[in-house]
Amino acid sequence: MKKPAFDEKFRFIKPTLPGLDSVVAAYASAFSEGLVTNAGLVARFEAMVAERLGVSHCVAVSSCTSGLMLVLKSLGLTGEVIMPSFTFFATGHAAVWNNLTPVFADCRPDTWTLNLTDVESSITPRTSAIIGVHLYGNPCSPAALCELASRHNLKLIFDSAHAFGSCSQHRPIGQFGDAEVFSLSPTKLLVAGEGGLVTTNDATLAKLVKLGRNYGDSGSYDPAFAGLNARMSEFNAALGLTGLSLVDSKVSRHNEIADHYRNSLCDLPGLSFQTVLPGDVSTYKDFSVIIDETRTGISRDAIARALLEHNIETRKYFDPPLHKQLVFRNCAAQRPLPVTESSACSVLSLPIYESLPDSTIDGVCKALRSILNRPANPALEARS
Ligand SMILES: *Cc1c(COP(=O)(O)O)cnc(C)c1O
Numbered sequence: 001m002k003k004p005a006f007d008e009k010f011r012f013i014k015p016t017l018p019g020l021d022s023v024v025a026a027y028a029s030a031f032s033e034g035l036v037t038n039a040g041l042v043a044r045f046e047a048m049v050a051e052r053l054g055v056s057h058c059v060a061v062s063s064c065t066s067g068l069m070l071v072l073k074s075l076g077l078t079g080e081v082i083m084p085s086f087t088f089f090a091t092g093h094a095a096v097w098n099n100l101t102p103v104f105a106d107c108r109p110d111t112w113t114l115n116l117t118d119v120e121s122s123i124t125p126r127t128s129a130i131i132g133v134h135l136y137g138n139p140c141s142p143a144a145l146c147e148l149a150s151r152h153n154l155k156l157i158f159d160s161a162h163a164f165g166s167c168s169q170h171r172p173i174g175q176f177g178d179a180e181v182f183s184l185s186p187t188k189l190l191v192a193g194e195g196g197l198v199t200t201n202d203a204t205l206a207k208l209v210k211l212g213r214n215y216g217d218s219g220s221y222d223p224a225f226a227g228l229n230a231r232m233s234e235f236n237a238a239l240g241l242t243g244l245s246l247v248d249s250k251v252s253r254h255n256e257i258a259d260h261y262r263n264s265l266c267d268l269p270g271l272s273f274q275t276v277l278p279g280d281v282s283t284y285k286d287f288s289v290i291i292d293e294t295r296t297g298i299s300r301d302a303i304a305r306a307l308l309e310h311n312i313e314t315r316k317y318f319d320p321p322l323h324k325q326l327v328f329r330n331c332a333a334q335r336p337l338p339v340t341e342s343s344a345c346s347v348l349s350l351p352i353y354e355s356l357p358d359s360t361i362d363g364v365c366k367a368l369r370s371i372l373n374r375p376a377n378p379a380l381e382a383r384s
Pocket residue numbers: 062063064065066087088090091133159161162182183184185195196
């Protein structure tokens with residue numbers, strides 16, 4: 001075989017973490033006092049996040065999944081919840097755990113986020129809420145979704161797992177709807193090891209989520225509802241709050257890499273990219289391309305295999321879409337989701353993280369071009 005573009009595989013994702021010394025320094029007093037869970041660091045982290053995002057309440061939890069479960073529970077939802085199918089399965093699991101029926105709406109062909117027209121036509125008398133997803137960090141028109149939800153008297157929640165650091169029309173993601181829920185697991189930009197953050201301007205909801213993360217118990221030893229243990233530990237809070245100062249530079253580096261990919265690949269026929277609307281900022285947690293096999297003449301899966309032979313790992317975020325997965329087989333009679341289906345079966349996510357050098361991005365682009373038999377790119381040539 002031809003010489004691979006890279007001699008060895010490099011990691012698909014590698015989070016940049018704050019210096020260990022600074023994490024230990026933040027954690028030291030909690031540790032020495034024996035306060036290792038649900039104490040001062042968690043409270044400080046929550047206050048710093050609320051301040052940064054300009055939102056009244058932030059409740060730290062053990063994961064985005066548990067945060068979503070608690071938000072849906074605390075809102076007392078029933079019946080159907082409209083959400084995209086082109087997302088990570090945890091969005092849907094949170095609804096299923098609450099005995100809610102996910103109803104999947106299609107996504108837009110440009111932003112790959114919820115299509116609001118399709119959301120509106122999915123509303124039935126049983127609908128109680130909408131869950132928007134800022135896919136890869138791309139804001140899903142939250143203000144327009146707010147308007148739609150309030151017009152139909154529906155609750156609105158955002159799965160903001162990818163979007164810590166994103167902005168919609170110059171407003172931070174975290175301020176929208178009844179609540180937004182972030183993930184702090186290592187594939188996201190703000191990393192706490194494991195963890196989630198619920199942000200809301202609704203004091204009652206914040207209080208219920210706080211109760212819910214603590215078994216539902218307010219201290220009376222007679223919980224008002226069946227909660228979880230979804231607390232964040234002090235160590236995770238130390239890691240998260242130390243990492244907060246890195247977020248802005250991570251977002252800008254992710255955007256640089258995304259621009260680099262786009263500039264180097266934009267002349268390739270059959271490749272399309274996610275549109276970020278003017279006035280919005282995406283974290284680019286992932287950089288994905290959609291491959292139109294009828295124009296490239298080679299399938300997404302064959303491209304992924306060929307890239308792997310060059311020691312380049314890729315992912316297919318998020319294929320299969322939820323409505324094709326076992327857990328969701330019993331969901332309400334589904335409308336057709338043509339954009340979701342064609343996007344999911346042709347999506348390919350390329351490596352993107354802060355510490356990837358430009359030379360690696362160039363190597364990935366060159367390998368991809370050679371696989372597609374388009375080795376020369378005038379833009380690349382001009383640069384070198
Ligand atoms: C990662 C992710 C989650 C789950 O986050 P956890 O913190 O691991 O529970 C939920 N939704 C989306 C869209 C995700 O990508």
